[in-house]
Amino acid sequence: MISRYLHTLKTDVRFILGWTLGLFAACQFAVSLGQACGHWLSVHEASHFLDKRVSLDLHTLDVGDQTLNTPVNSASIQRYLERMNTELETRFYPIRMTALENVEAIDADVIPQTFSLQSSSEFNASGQSLSANYALLPVWTAVHLSPLALLMAVVVAPLAAGWYRQTQQTAPKANETRLPITPRLVINLHEKTLGNGIDGREITLQNKPFCFYVGLLNYCINKPDAILSHHQEVPAEMLAHANKVFARLIDLGHTKRKRPDFSANLDKTLSEIRSVLDDVFASHPAEKERYYPPRAQGEGSRSKQHSYALNGLKPEDVEIFGH
Secondary structure, three states, rough: HHHHHHHHHHHHHHHHHHHHHHHHHHHHHHHHHHHHHHHHHHHHHHHHHHHHHHHHHHHHHHOOOOOOOOOOOOOHHHHHHHHHHHHEEEEEEEEEEEEOOOOOOOOHHHHHOOEEEEEEEEEEOOOOOEEEEEEEEEEHHHHOOOOOHHHHHHHHHHHHHHHHHHHHHHHOOOHHHHOOOOOEEEEOOOOEEEOEEEEEEOEEEOOOHHHHHHHHHHHHHHHHOOOOOOOOOHHHHHHHHHHHHHHHHOOOOOOOOOOOOOOHHHHHHHHHHHHHHHOOOOOOOOHHHHOOOOOOOOOOOOOOOOOOOOOOOOOOHEEEEOO
16 A cells, blocks of 8 residues: 555656646746847847947047048047946946957956857948947847746646646546437428438428428327328327428418328328438438338238338437427
8 A cells, every 4th residue: 555655646746747847848938038039129229229329429539530541549449438338237238349440448358258249330420431349148148047937837836737637537538428429300390301410411391291291200209109001091190290380381481372181192292201311311321210101011012011100219319490
Protein backbone atom coordinates (compact mmCIF):
# COMPACT_ATOMS: atom_id res chain seq x y z
CA MET A 1 0.00 0.00 0.00
CA ILE A 2 2.87 2.35 0.86
CA SER A 3 4.58 1.69 -2.45
CA ARG A 4 1.32 2.38 -4.27
CA TYR A 5 0.92 5.64 -2.37
CA LEU A 6 4.48 6.66 -3.19
CA HIS A 7 3.92 5.82 -6.85
CA THR A 8 0.75 7.95 -6.93
CA LEU A 9 2.54 10.80 -5.16
CA LYS A 10 5.43 10.61 -7.61
CA THR A 11 3.01 10.70 -10.53
CA ASP A 12 1.19 13.72 -9.09
CA VAL A 13 4.46 15.58 -8.52
CA ARG A 14 5.53 14.96 -12.10
CA PHE A 15 2.14 16.05 -13.37
CA ILE A 16 2.18 19.31 -11.40
CA LEU A 17 5.83 19.93 -12.29
CA GLY A 18 4.99 19.53 -15.96
CA TRP A 19 2.16 22.05 -15.64
CA THR A 20 4.45 24.43 -13.75
CA LEU A 21 7.14 24.32 -16.41
CA GLY A 22 4.59 24.69 -19.18
CA LEU A 23 2.89 27.70 -17.59
CA PHE A 24 6.23 29.29 -16.74
CA ALA A 25 7.39 28.89 -20.34
CA ALA A 26 4.16 30.42 -21.64
CA CYS A 27 4.25 33.34 -19.19
CA GLN A 28 7.96 33.95 -19.74
CA PHE A 29 7.47 33.94 -23.50
CA ALA A 30 4.72 36.55 -23.20
CA VAL A 31 6.87 38.69 -20.88
CA SER A 32 9.93 38.35 -23.12
CA LEU A 33 7.90 39.33 -26.15
CA GLY A 34 6.72 42.43 -24.31
CA GLN A 35 10.27 43.26 -23.23
CA ALA A 36 11.55 42.91 -26.80
CA CYS A 37 8.79 45.15 -28.12
CA GLY A 38 9.52 47.70 -25.40
CA HIS A 39 13.22 47.67 -26.31
CA TRP A 40 12.44 48.22 -29.98
CA LEU A 41 10.21 51.17 -29.13
CA SER A 42 12.89 52.60 -26.83
CA VAL A 43 15.55 52.35 -29.57
CA HIS A 44 13.21 53.99 -32.04
CA GLU A 45 12.44 56.81 -29.62
CA ALA A 46 16.13 57.29 -28.75
CA SER A 47 17.18 57.42 -32.41
CA HIS A 48 14.50 59.99 -33.14
CA PHE A 49 15.59 62.05 -30.13
CA LEU A 50 19.26 62.00 -31.19
CA ASP A 51 18.59 62.89 -34.81
CA LYS A 52 16.40 65.80 -33.82
CA ARG A 53 18.74 67.04 -31.09
CA VAL A 54 21.90 66.87 -33.20
CA SER A 55 20.14 68.60 -36.11
CA LEU A 56 19.21 71.49 -33.82
CA ASP A 57 22.68 71.72 -32.23
CA LEU A 58 24.78 71.56 -35.40
CA HIS A 59 24.80 75.33 -35.95
CA THR A 60 26.33 75.83 -32.48
CA LEU A 61 29.01 73.15 -32.88
CA ASP A 62 32.48 73.94 -34.12
CA VAL A 63 32.71 71.24 -36.77
CA GLY A 64 35.04 73.23 -39.03
CA ASP A 65 34.46 74.27 -42.60
CA GLN A 66 35.63 72.18 -45.51
CA THR A 67 35.32 75.14 -47.88
CA LEU A 68 37.52 77.39 -45.74
CA ASN A 69 39.67 74.42 -44.78
CA THR A 70 39.21 75.06 -41.05
CA PRO A 71 39.65 72.08 -38.72
CA VAL A 72 37.11 70.55 -36.38
CA ASN A 73 37.31 71.67 -32.77
CA SER A 74 37.80 68.20 -31.30
CA ALA A 75 37.67 69.32 -27.67
CA SER A 76 34.34 71.08 -28.21
CA ILE A 77 32.89 68.06 -30.01
CA GLN A 78 34.07 65.69 -27.27
CA ARG A 79 32.45 67.82 -24.57
CA TYR A 80 29.24 67.80 -26.60
CA LEU A 81 29.38 64.01 -26.94
CA GLU A 82 29.96 63.68 -23.21
CA ARG A 83 26.93 65.85 -22.44
CA MET A 84 24.78 63.91 -24.89
CA ASN A 85 25.79 60.52 -23.47
CA THR A 86 25.07 61.75 -19.96
CA GLU A 87 21.60 62.82 -21.02
CA LEU A 88 21.02 59.53 -22.85
CA GLU A 89 22.03 57.63 -19.73
CA THR A 90 19.72 59.78 -17.60
CA ARG A 91 16.83 59.00 -19.94
CA PHE A 92 17.72 55.28 -19.81
CA TYR A 93 17.94 55.15 -23.58
CA PRO A 94 19.65 52.02 -25.01
CA ILE A 95 21.94 54.10 -27.22
CA ARG A 96 25.20 56.09 -26.92
CA MET A 97 27.02 58.50 -29.24
CA THR A 98 30.50 57.24 -30.06
CA ALA A 99 31.62 59.82 -32.60
CA LEU A 100 30.63 62.97 -34.44
CA GLU A 101 32.40 63.98 -37.63
CA ASN A 102 35.16 61.41 -36.96
CA VAL A 103 35.77 62.79 -33.47
CA GLU A 104 35.39 60.00 -30.95
CA ALA A 105 33.84 60.57 -27.56
CA ILE A 106 36.24 60.74 -24.61
CA ASP A 107 34.26 57.99 -22.88
CA ALA A 108 33.99 55.83 -26.01
CA ASP A 109 36.31 53.25 -24.47
CA VAL A 110 34.26 53.03 -21.28
CA ILE A 111 30.92 52.51 -23.00
CA PRO A 112 29.84 49.01 -21.89
CA GLN A 113 30.58 46.25 -24.35
CA THR A 114 26.90 45.33 -24.30
CA PHE A 115 26.36 48.31 -26.63
CA SER A 116 27.56 46.08 -29.43
CA LEU A 117 25.38 47.22 -32.31
CA GLN A 118 26.57 50.07 -34.50
CA SER A 119 24.48 52.69 -36.28
CA SER A 120 25.07 56.04 -37.96
CA SER A 121 23.24 59.09 -39.24
CA GLU A 122 24.07 61.71 -41.85
CA PHE A 123 23.40 65.42 -41.36
CA ASN A 124 23.74 68.45 -43.60
CA ALA A 125 25.02 71.68 -42.06
CA SER A 126 26.09 74.81 -43.93
CA GLY A 127 26.40 72.91 -47.17
CA GLN A 128 28.62 70.16 -45.81
CA SER A 129 27.77 66.60 -44.87
CA LEU A 130 28.41 65.42 -41.31
CA SER A 131 28.16 61.95 -39.80
CA ALA A 132 27.34 60.70 -36.31
CA ASN A 133 28.04 57.19 -35.02
CA TYR A 134 26.01 55.41 -32.36
CA ALA A 135 26.30 52.26 -30.24
CA LEU A 136 23.10 50.43 -29.36
CA LEU A 137 22.10 47.69 -26.96
CA PRO A 138 20.94 44.51 -28.76
CA VAL A 139 17.46 43.24 -28.02
CA TRP A 140 18.64 40.27 -25.95
CA THR A 141 19.89 42.64 -23.25
CA ALA A 142 16.29 43.70 -22.57
CA VAL A 143 15.04 40.13 -22.14
CA HIS A 144 15.37 38.68 -18.66
CA LEU A 145 13.66 36.17 -16.41
CA SER A 146 10.48 37.49 -14.87
CA PRO A 147 9.80 36.71 -11.19
CA LEU A 148 6.13 37.39 -11.89
CA ALA A 149 6.03 34.65 -14.53
CA LEU A 150 7.61 32.20 -12.08
CA LEU A 151 5.21 33.22 -9.31
CA MET A 152 2.18 32.80 -11.58
CA ALA A 153 3.38 29.37 -12.69
CA VAL A 154 3.98 28.17 -9.12
CA VAL A 155 0.59 29.43 -7.89
CA VAL A 156 -1.60 28.64 -10.89
CA ALA A 157 -0.07 25.32 -11.99
CA PRO A 158 -1.38 23.17 -9.08
CA LEU A 159 -4.85 24.68 -9.47
CA ALA A 160 -4.88 24.21 -13.23
CA ALA A 161 -3.50 20.68 -12.96
CA GLY A 162 -6.15 19.73 -10.40
CA TRP A 163 -8.94 21.21 -12.51
CA TYR A 164 -7.70 19.45 -15.64
CA ARG A 165 -7.43 16.09 -13.89
CA GLN A 166 -10.90 16.46 -12.40
CA THR A 167 -12.46 17.26 -15.76
CA GLN A 168 -10.67 14.31 -17.33
CA GLN A 169 -12.01 11.98 -14.66
CA THR A 170 -15.58 13.29 -14.66
CA ALA A 171 -16.01 13.87 -18.38
CA PRO A 172 -17.58 10.85 -20.10
CA LYS A 173 -15.41 9.15 -22.62
CA ALA A 174 -16.24 9.70 -26.24
CA ASN A 175 -16.77 6.02 -26.94
CA GLU A 176 -19.18 5.79 -23.99
CA THR A 177 -21.42 8.66 -25.05
CA ARG A 178 -21.22 8.45 -28.81
CA LEU A 179 -24.15 6.43 -30.05
CA PRO A 180 -24.43 5.23 -33.61
CA ILE A 181 -26.81 7.32 -35.68
CA THR A 182 -29.67 5.12 -36.82
CA PRO A 183 -31.98 6.18 -39.63
CA ARG A 184 -35.62 6.47 -38.72
CA LEU A 185 -38.73 7.58 -40.49
CA VAL A 186 -39.35 11.33 -40.31
CA ILE A 187 -42.77 12.58 -41.43
CA ASN A 188 -43.26 16.28 -42.07
CA LEU A 189 -46.90 17.32 -42.40
CA HIS A 190 -45.90 20.90 -43.20
CA GLU A 191 -44.04 19.78 -46.33
CA LYS A 192 -45.97 16.51 -46.82
CA THR A 193 -42.71 14.57 -47.05
CA LEU A 194 -41.05 11.42 -45.77
CA GLY A 195 -37.37 11.40 -44.75
CA ASN A 196 -34.81 9.22 -43.01
CA GLY A 197 -33.39 11.81 -40.59
CA ILE A 198 -29.81 11.21 -41.77
CA ASP A 199 -28.90 12.59 -45.18
CA GLY A 200 -31.58 15.26 -45.59
CA ARG A 201 -33.40 13.23 -48.23
CA GLU A 202 -37.13 14.14 -48.23
CA ILE A 203 -39.64 12.73 -50.71
CA THR A 204 -43.12 14.13 -51.28
CA LEU A 205 -46.08 11.76 -51.25
CA GLN A 206 -49.55 12.25 -52.70
CA ASN A 207 -52.36 13.16 -50.31
CA LYS A 208 -54.16 9.81 -50.21
CA PRO A 209 -51.15 7.50 -49.70
CA PHE A 210 -49.60 10.03 -47.33
CA CYS A 211 -52.63 10.14 -45.03
CA PHE A 212 -53.19 6.39 -45.31
CA TYR A 213 -49.56 5.65 -44.40
CA VAL A 214 -49.60 7.93 -41.35
CA GLY A 215 -52.81 6.20 -40.25
CA LEU A 216 -51.18 2.79 -40.84
CA LEU A 217 -48.13 3.76 -38.77
CA ASN A 218 -50.26 5.03 -35.91
CA TYR A 219 -52.44 1.91 -35.94
CA CYS A 220 -49.47 -0.49 -36.01
CA ILE A 221 -47.65 1.36 -33.21
CA ASN A 222 -50.74 1.04 -31.02
CA LYS A 223 -51.26 -2.59 -32.10
CA PRO A 224 -47.80 -4.15 -32.62
CA ASP A 225 -49.25 -7.60 -33.42
CA ALA A 226 -51.97 -6.42 -35.79
CA ILE A 227 -52.90 -8.41 -38.89
CA LEU A 228 -54.17 -6.38 -41.85
CA SER A 229 -55.43 -8.42 -44.78
CA HIS A 230 -56.47 -7.28 -48.22
CA HIS A 231 -59.64 -9.35 -47.77
CA GLN A 232 -60.69 -7.44 -44.67
CA GLU A 233 -62.04 -3.97 -44.24
CA VAL A 234 -59.55 -1.31 -43.24
CA PRO A 235 -59.94 -0.89 -39.46
CA ALA A 236 -62.09 2.06 -38.45
CA GLU A 237 -59.40 3.28 -36.06
CA MET A 238 -56.88 3.48 -38.89
CA LEU A 239 -59.35 5.25 -41.18
CA ALA A 240 -60.16 7.75 -38.43
CA HIS A 241 -56.51 8.66 -38.05
CA ALA A 242 -56.04 8.92 -41.84
CA ASN A 243 -59.04 11.28 -42.00
CA LYS A 244 -57.55 13.31 -39.16
CA VAL A 245 -54.28 13.69 -41.07
CA PHE A 246 -56.18 14.71 -44.21
CA ALA A 247 -58.01 17.40 -42.23
CA ARG A 248 -54.64 18.64 -41.00
CA LEU A 249 -53.37 18.85 -44.59
CA ILE A 250 -56.38 21.02 -45.42
CA ASP A 251 -55.49 23.31 -42.50
CA LEU A 252 -51.93 23.54 -43.79
CA GLY A 253 -53.15 24.48 -47.27
CA HIS A 254 -52.02 21.34 -49.10
CA THR A 255 -55.42 20.48 -50.54
CA LYS A 256 -59.01 21.67 -50.89
CA ARG A 257 -60.32 18.48 -52.45
CA LYS A 258 -62.92 16.15 -51.07
CA ARG A 259 -61.69 13.55 -48.62
CA PRO A 260 -60.65 10.40 -50.53
CA ASP A 261 -61.89 6.88 -49.88
CA PHE A 262 -58.91 5.33 -48.11
CA SER A 263 -60.38 1.83 -48.42
CA ALA A 264 -60.45 1.93 -52.23
CA ASN A 265 -57.55 0.81 -54.47
CA LEU A 266 -55.57 -0.48 -51.52
CA ASP A 267 -52.96 -2.18 -53.73
CA LYS A 268 -52.22 1.06 -55.59
CA THR A 269 -51.97 3.04 -52.35
CA LEU A 270 -49.52 0.55 -50.83
CA SER A 271 -47.50 0.47 -54.05
CA GLU A 272 -47.09 4.26 -53.99
CA ILE A 273 -46.02 4.11 -50.36
CA ARG A 274 -43.42 1.42 -51.08
CA SER A 275 -42.05 3.38 -54.03
CA VAL A 276 -41.44 6.47 -51.90
CA LEU A 277 -39.88 4.39 -49.12
CA ASP A 278 -37.51 2.86 -51.66
CA ASP A 279 -36.25 6.37 -52.44
CA VAL A 280 -36.18 7.57 -48.83
CA PHE A 281 -34.13 4.60 -47.59
CA ALA A 282 -32.11 4.04 -50.76
CA SER A 283 -28.87 4.34 -48.75
CA HIS A 284 -30.20 2.36 -45.79
CA PRO A 285 -32.08 -0.65 -47.17
CA ALA A 286 -31.82 -2.64 -43.94
CA GLU A 287 -33.60 0.08 -41.97
CA LYS A 288 -36.37 0.30 -44.56
CA GLU A 289 -37.86 -3.08 -43.72
CA ARG A 290 -39.60 -2.08 -40.50
CA TYR A 291 -41.45 0.75 -42.28
CA TYR A 292 -42.14 -1.16 -45.49
CA PRO A 293 -45.64 -2.64 -45.93
CA PRO A 294 -44.92 -6.32 -46.75
CA ARG A 295 -45.59 -7.52 -50.27
CA ALA A 296 -47.54 -10.68 -50.97
CA GLN A 297 -45.12 -13.49 -51.84
CA GLY A 298 -45.66 -16.08 -54.60
CA GLU A 299 -49.02 -17.66 -55.32
CA GLY A 300 -51.99 -16.69 -53.33
CA SER A 301 -51.00 -13.09 -53.08
CA ARG A 302 -54.55 -12.43 -52.04
CA SER A 303 -54.47 -15.21 -49.47
CA LYS A 304 -55.85 -14.64 -46.03
CA GLN A 305 -52.39 -15.23 -44.53
CA HIS A 306 -50.85 -12.14 -46.13
CA SER A 307 -50.77 -8.97 -44.00
CA TYR A 308 -49.53 -5.51 -44.85
CA ALA A 309 -49.25 -4.54 -41.17
CA LEU A 310 -45.98 -3.14 -39.79
CA ASN A 311 -45.36 -5.44 -36.85
CA GLY A 312 -43.03 -4.55 -33.98
CA LEU A 313 -43.05 -0.81 -34.67
CA LYS A 314 -42.31 1.42 -31.66
CA PRO A 315 -43.20 5.08 -31.05
CA GLU A 316 -39.52 6.09 -31.08
CA ASP A 317 -39.12 4.60 -34.56
CA VAL A 318 -41.18 7.41 -36.12
CA GLU A 319 -40.95 11.18 -35.76
CA ILE A 320 -43.83 13.31 -36.98
CA PHE A 321 -43.75 17.09 -37.39
CA GLY A 322 -46.80 19.28 -37.86
CA HIS A 323 -49.46 17.55 -35.80
